[in-house]
Amino acid sequence: MTKPVRVRFAPSPTGYPHVGNIRTALFDWLLARHAGGSFILRVEDTDVARRVEGAVEAIMDGLKWLGLDWDEGPEVGGNYGPYFQSQRLELYRDAARRLVSQGDAYYCYCSPQRLEEMRAEQVRQKQPPGYDRRCRNLTELERAQKEAEGITPVVRFKTPLEGQTRFNDLIWGEVVFEHNTIDDFVLLKSDGYPTYHLANVVDDSAMKISHVIRAEEWISSTPRHLLLYQALGFEPPQFVHHPMILGPDRSKLSKRHGAVSILEYREQGYLPETMVNFLALLGWSLDDKTEILSRKELTDNFSLERIGRTGAIFDWNKLSWMNGVYIRRLSLEDFTQRALPFLEKGLPSSVKRPLSIDYTRQIMPLIQERVRTLTEVAGLTEFFFIDGLDYDSSLLIVKKMNQESAVKALEVSKQKLVPVEAFDTGSLEAVLRPLAVELGLKAGQLFGSLRVAVTGRTVAPPLFETMSVLGKERCLERVESALGRLRSL
RNA sequence: GGCGCAUUCGUCUAGGGGUUUAGGACACCUCCCUCUCAAGGAGGAGAUCACCGGUUCGAAUCCGGUAUGCGCUACCA
Numbered sequence: 189m190t191k192p193v194r195v196r197f198a199p200s201p202t203g204y205p206h207v208g209n210i211r212t213a214l215f216d217w218l219l220a221r222h223a224g225g226s227f228i229l230r231v232e233d234t235d236v237a238r239r240v241e242g243a244v245e246a247i248m249d250g251l252k253w254l255g256l257d258w259d260e261g262p263e264v265g266g267n268y269g270p271y272f273q274s275q276r277l278e279l280y281r282d283a284a285r286r287l288v289s290q291g292d293a294y295y296c297y298c299s300p301q302r303l304e305e306m307r308a309e310q311v312r313q314k315q316p317p318g319y320d321r322r323c324r325n326l327t328e329l330e331r332a333q334k335e336a337e338g339i340t341p342v343v344r345f346k347t348p349l350e351g352q353t354r355f356n357d358l359i360w361g362e363v364v365f366e367h368n369t370i371d372d373f374v375l376l377k378s379d380g381y382p383t384y385h386l387a388n389v390v391d392d393s394a395m396k397i398s399h400v401i402r403a404e405e406w407i408s409s410t411p412r413h414l415l416l417y418q419a420l421g422f423e424p425p426q427f428v429h430h431p432m433i434l435g436p437d438r439s440k441l442s443k444r445h446g447a448v449s450i451l452e453y454r455e456q457g458y459l460p461e462t463m464v465n466f467l468a469l470l471g472w473s474l475d476d477k478t479e480i481l482s483r484k485e486l487t488d489n490f491s492l493e494r495i496g497r498t499g500a501i502f503d504w505n506k507l508s509w510m511n512g513v514y515i516r517r518l519s520l521e522d523f524t525q526r527a528l529p530f531l532e533k534g535l536p537s538s539v540k541r542p543l544s545i546d547y548t549r550q551i552m553p554l555i556q557e558r559v560r561t562l563t564e565v566a567g568l569t570e571f572f573f574i575d576g577l578d579y580d581s582s583l584l585i586v587k588k589m590n591q592e593s594a595v596k597a598l599e600v601s602k603q604k605l606v607p608v609e610a611f612d613t614g615s616l617e618a619v620l621r622p623l624a625v626e627l628g629l630k631a632g633q634l635f636g637s638l639r640v641a642v643t644g645r646t647v648a649p650p651l652f653e654t655m656s657v658l659g660k661e662r663c664l665e666r667v668e669s670a671l672g673r674l675r676s677l
Numbered sequence: 678g679g680c681g682c683a684u685u686c687g688u689c690u691a692g693g694g695g696u697u698u699a700g701g702a703c704a705c706c707u708c709c710c711u712c713u714c715a716a717g718g719a720g721g722a723g724a725u726c727a728c729c730g731g732u733u734c735g736a737a738u739c740c741g742g743u744a745u746g747c748g749c750u751a752c753c754a
Contacts, residue, residue: 200754235753300752307751316679317750342752360682369680369750377752384754408681408749431683431747438746469689469702476691477701496690499747503688506703516716558715568714624712635712647714 193225194398197251197258198388200232201243204449205250207502208403208433208441211467215430216401217256218468218490225398229261230391233274234381250450254460255483260395268395273387280382283390283420284343284375292419293375295341296323297334318371319344343376345385345416353411358399358428358492365411373412389413393422399492401428404499405440428492431471434499441502457530457562459518462511470500480513512560524552527565534566539573547572550657554649568649572658577644577666581673586636589629595674597627597637602667611660616652641670 197213199205220227229251231244248262260266270276287293296319298306303319310317324346326334334341347370354364375386382390392400407429417424435445447453453463461483468486469479472495481489515523524545531543555568571577585594604619624634635651642655642663655663 198754202754232754238753296752298752303751311678314678318679344752363681365680371750374752379752381752383752388754403748404682405748406754429682434747436688440748466689471689473690475701479689479702498683500690501688503703506689509703512716555715557717621712631712633712639713645713649714651712 191396191398193220193223194228194396195220195225195401196228196230196392196395196397198230198232198391199247200235200238200384201247202235202238202240203243205247205451206441206448207450207453207467208448210250210254210450211433211470212401212403212430213251213256214254214464214467215472215490215492215495217258218487219399219401219492220259221487222490226259227256228266228268228395228397229258229271230395231262231272231274232384232387233272234384234387236379236381246449246451253454254450254464273382273391276387276391277380277382279390279394280376280386281380283386284382287345287375287419288343290419291346293343293345294324294326294372295331296344296372296374297326297331297339297341298322299339316369319373321372324372340378342374342378344372345375345412345419347372347412347415353414355410355414355424355427357407357410358426359495359497360407360429363407363410365408367411367415370411370415375416385409385412385416389416389420389422392425393417393420397425399426399428401430401492403432404429405432428495430495431497431499433470434501436501438499438501445502446504455563457564458507458511459514459526459562462507462514465514466507466510470502471495480510508560515559515562516557518556520549520553520556523556524549527552527562530562530565531569534563535570535573538575543573547657554653554657558649571643571645571648577669579640579644581670581677583640583646584637584670584674586633586640589633589637591674591677593627593629594637595671597629597634598641598667598671598674600627601634601638602664602671605660605664605667608660611656611663613652613656616655620652638667642666 195216197209197216199209199213217227219225229248231247233239233244244262251258258264260268261271273280284293288295298319306320307317323341323344348367351367352364353367354362356362373385374383376382391397410427410429414424416422433441435441437445441448447456450463454460464483464486465481468481468490472490474481474485474489474494518526528543528545528548531548532541535543551569551572555565559565559568584598585591589597601620601623604623605616608615608619620634620638621631624631627634636646639648639651639654640646642651642658648654658666
């Protein structure tokens with residue numbers, strides 16, 4: 189019987205929820221759900237200086253938005269808590285003390301200034317930077333002196349000087365590191381907080397984590413962790429390093445490349461189902477052709493083995509396309525409900541709030557297949573909501589027409605429209621389509637002119653549908669106003 | 678500088694010795710549909726599989742080297 193799958197997403201609350209981290213969480217969640225295991229959320233708040241207020245909430249907000257529910261962690265508890273590292277400090281101190289007494293770690297009294305100078309010197313001499321182990325073999329007397337000076341020491345790991353550590357990464361295969369390339373890293377900081385290395389090993393072990401899934405950038409520190417597992421007598425988990433998400437210049441995706449917080453995507457009108465699908469496909473693939481996968485298909489088919497080894501550039505273009513696909517698949521009601529907040533926010537303040545749901549519901553089918561993000565909805569439908577249209581009057585004169593023919597076209601249209609009782613798509617077409625012929629115009633010319641009159645734009649949803657939703661009164665009003673504009677041209 | 682890793686169309690990727698004239702998707706171009714824009718349909722263009730050598734009857738696929746890129750190299754994660 190194999191051990192149950194227990195994976196954890198362990199963000200540090202030092203900022204917004206970066207899509208790269210969220211994608212790691214997705215992989216964690218996908219594996220847990222695929223294998224019937226547990227997905228654990230653990231907050232690694234061990235950096236007091238970089239801690240950002242509200243970051244934990246933002247991270248949880250992002251996970252919830254995507255539907256990545258966690259089985260253990262903040263808000264839900266669990267048998268391996270607490271799930272904030274700041275509440276587990278005793279555990280790390282115990283481990284550090286144990287390591288020191290075993291001779292696997294030692295107190296270091298070097299000042300930050302000295303370390304900095306040392307590093308600068310090493311770089312100048314083109315030596316690999318790293319702690320020079322000055323405090324590794326301090327005598328009892330020397331230590332007592334330092335203590336007497338009131339220096340609070342850090343605890344460093346006593347890295348073996350020789351030998352090597354190797355591990356078999358599920359994605360990268362076997363990786364080997366020589367111990368002489370690893371320095372004596374800090375385990376416990378002078379403020380009493382652990383470093384990532386210590387906390388991560390202690391907790392992953394205590395929480396019985398089966399797979400450590402994290403970004404490729406951690407691969408270099410994995411031997412340190414393995415050394416710690418060994419010194420502490422813990423059984424190491426399976427390591428799974430995945431490639432990073434890159435910006436267009438192939439460097440690690442960062443703020444200067446554009447939106448990096450998952451919450452920004454929500455604000456920009458992307459659907460959570462799009463983000464889940466897109467992020468999953470950034471580094472993972474099912475086969476040679478499947479692009480659109482539902483949450484269920486994803487959890488059913490997910491496997492670590494199919495995660496690639498090369499960094500993937502975040503392609504906003506493809507994201508937009510995919511969002512369009514998901515938007516088009518929404519039921520009308522669902523689409524309306526999701527678009528509503530974006531309309532409330534995006535429409536001009538002159539539009540009376542709250543918006544009429546019924547009216548909005550009539551408009552939405554006209555644009556649903558035309559938008560790629562929810563933020564576009566307001567701009568595309570504005571003319572349905574505002575009173576006076578603002579546009580360049582010359583637009584009323586469509587190609588190969590002149591002022592005179594345009595006036596005539598709108599004039600006659602108006603006359604034909606007045607008696608139309610049922611202002612629906614069919615009736616409108618029945619009246620207007622023959623009219624173009626009658627006027628000796630192409631359908632495109634007449635409809636184009638009417639489109640501008642009625643919507644104020646050259647690009648809009650189909651004319652008859654639009655007019656029908658707008659209603660007879662408003663259409664006639666707008667045609668009249670267009671006529672006024674034409675005459676004073 | 679050291680260590681580690683990677684390298685298939687512009688981008689995401691499939692493919693793991695012969696079935697590959699290297700498949701799909703986004704983007705791009707053409708055409709069809711059509712009242713504009715979308716959506717949809719049909720085509721097209723786009724990759725000497727980083728380079729050099731080796732193994733083999735045969736290499737995108739295996740091996741070595743080179744180049745380039747990226748990551749790590751904190752009392753940050």
